[in-house]
Amino acid sequence: MKIQKTNARNWHYLLLAAMLLGLLVAACGPATPQANDGETSDAVSEEGGSRVTASGLEYVEVEAGTGVQAQPGDLVSVHYTGTLADGTEFDSSAGGDPFSFVLGQGSVIPGWDEGIALMREGGKAQLIIPPELAYGANDYGPIPGNSTLTFDVELVAVDAVPTPAPPPTAVPPTTVDPDDYIVTDSGLQYIFLAEGDGDTPEMGEVVTVHFTGWFEDGTLFADSRAASPIEFIVGDEQILPGWDEAVLLMQVGDNVQMVLPPELGLGEEGSPNGTIPPNATLIFEMELLGISPPPPTPTPAPPPVSVDESDYAVTDSGLKLFVITPGTGEAIEAGDTVTLHYTVWEEDGTQLESSYNFGQPVPVIVGLEQISPGWDEALLLLENLSVAQFVLTPELAYGDQVDNAPEGNLIFEVEVLGLEKAETEE
Known part of the structure; x- marks a missing residue:
């Protein structure tokens, strides 16, 4: 059965959800290099073997x-x-x-x-x-x-790919009597753990928050304090619907615990990388750090750059890559965090989505398949400050979700705006 075309917001959701999912304690990244004991592999015991x-x-x-x-x-x-x-x-x-x-x-x-x-x-x-x-x-x-x-x-x-930073200390959520939660019509449960005296955000404004997330059984899966605060536009469902609802109830300085039913979290599908299962109820504690004005209305993205088939570099996986503007910075490596703008089209040139239309670039940790295997492969071939077009098959675009993906290749163009190198142990 042919499924419906990708929702116009779907790729933006996947990419901005990476700000959340990139902090998952159990995230599955590239295999960590194993320590070498200095002895020759038993596969080949001597030169010329x-x-x-x-x-x-x-x-x-x-x-x-x-x-x-x-x-x-x-x-x-x-x-x-x-x-x-x-x-x-x-x-x-x-x-x-x-x-x-x-x-x-x-x-x-x-x-x-x-x-x-x-x-x-x-x-x-x-x-x-x-x-x-x-x-x-x-x-x-x-x-x-x-x-x-x-x-x-x-x-x-x-x-060697840098060793990932250790996960945050697994602290449990604050104990709350279920009767003390305020419950909204949508099913959101919340309680103020600390109260601030700042402004309350409005729809369209940009908020900056710190958060910690747990499953219902108290298992920690994300903590922004291990990295940096998260920014999102209120009302755009850039992260989770429940976040939008909760933050509209907060003032700067507030710290809130909220319980999100699946329909206010990641729903029936769960996270793209499978770390958060389908129909999961999630617990978050969120601190509202600041509010910024709405981003300016962006200029619509142009159509994809016309590329002759012979000009693409084609990898063994089937990825097609064309560098529009060579980078002038360091090469992107697994574990690095890149900040980029992107636009995605169907093969016939129909634009599905663009981060320019949402007014802000997105961060992606390379090598964790936060978006898809094709994204990781393409970014690892680029340098900071480069602009490139890559064409992904459904398998490269959707990874493990390919059975439920639309048919046809997708065209992506990315503009790499910044690169934060992965930390390495001294």
Whole structure:
């Protein structure tokens, strides 16, 4: 059954919800690199060694590396040459920059993820990859279906993804007698824990809040005090409907505990990454820190930049990327927080949504699939202050939710306005 077209507010909701969901204690990000004990992997015991793994990958070590071993979640840079069984070369990075990707996230064929993970930085190897670990029975450009592929690879660099900051201390919500809650017609339950004497916000104004969130059983899932306050436009349902209702009852300086039934929270669907389950009742404690005037009315976004198909860079996952304006800042890496404006269109040019229309950019933590796997893959190929267009298949646009997604590719354009590098442990 074909489902209805994406709601005009849906992508904005997903992106701005990232301000909330990015703080989830249980958020699933890239695999954390495992500590290396300094010993050679048992997959290849000596220089020049060769073996066939359980999956059918044939790994031939040509020159042992002397650097760190690549781990899932690392950003790896590789030079390579790919040939068919008859010796025909179909692709090579020779003469250009190394190819970079995050290991173990499915952004390359499975044989690459498995083979590169057996290498150390500086090493060279030959990967003989059967069809089931490559492109299977389907033709892929110059590669016929059911092809066994040979790649001569050199692992140029391994950069570990920074270790995520520890989660906030799991403090329980303030104990409240259920009879003490005020209950509104919508089902919102709230009680003032502390009262301020500032102004009360109005619809359309921008509020700044700190918050902590728990499930009904008292399990902590988010705490903005571990990062920074959250801003949202009152009445736009940018975060949760219950937040809009509650904050309109508050003054600056108030601290409120509220209980949101599913219809005032994330409803029947839950969070995009599955961390908050469907039909969850949520408890929040929110402090209203400040109020700002409504954002100015934005200029409508123009149509997508016209890009010739041959000008797109196409990755193994099917992502198509075109850099409209090269960045002048640092490269975006997993764990970084980027602030950006975005616009999304259907393939026929119908605009679904634009953050410009909402008057403010949005933050995204890269590598946590807060939005979708395609967003992470695209952002990891960009630099700060760049402008780019990328085209996502439904699988790349919706990830695990693809079974309920509309048909057809989506066109995104992003303008990266700022980059906050992930903190690394000293």
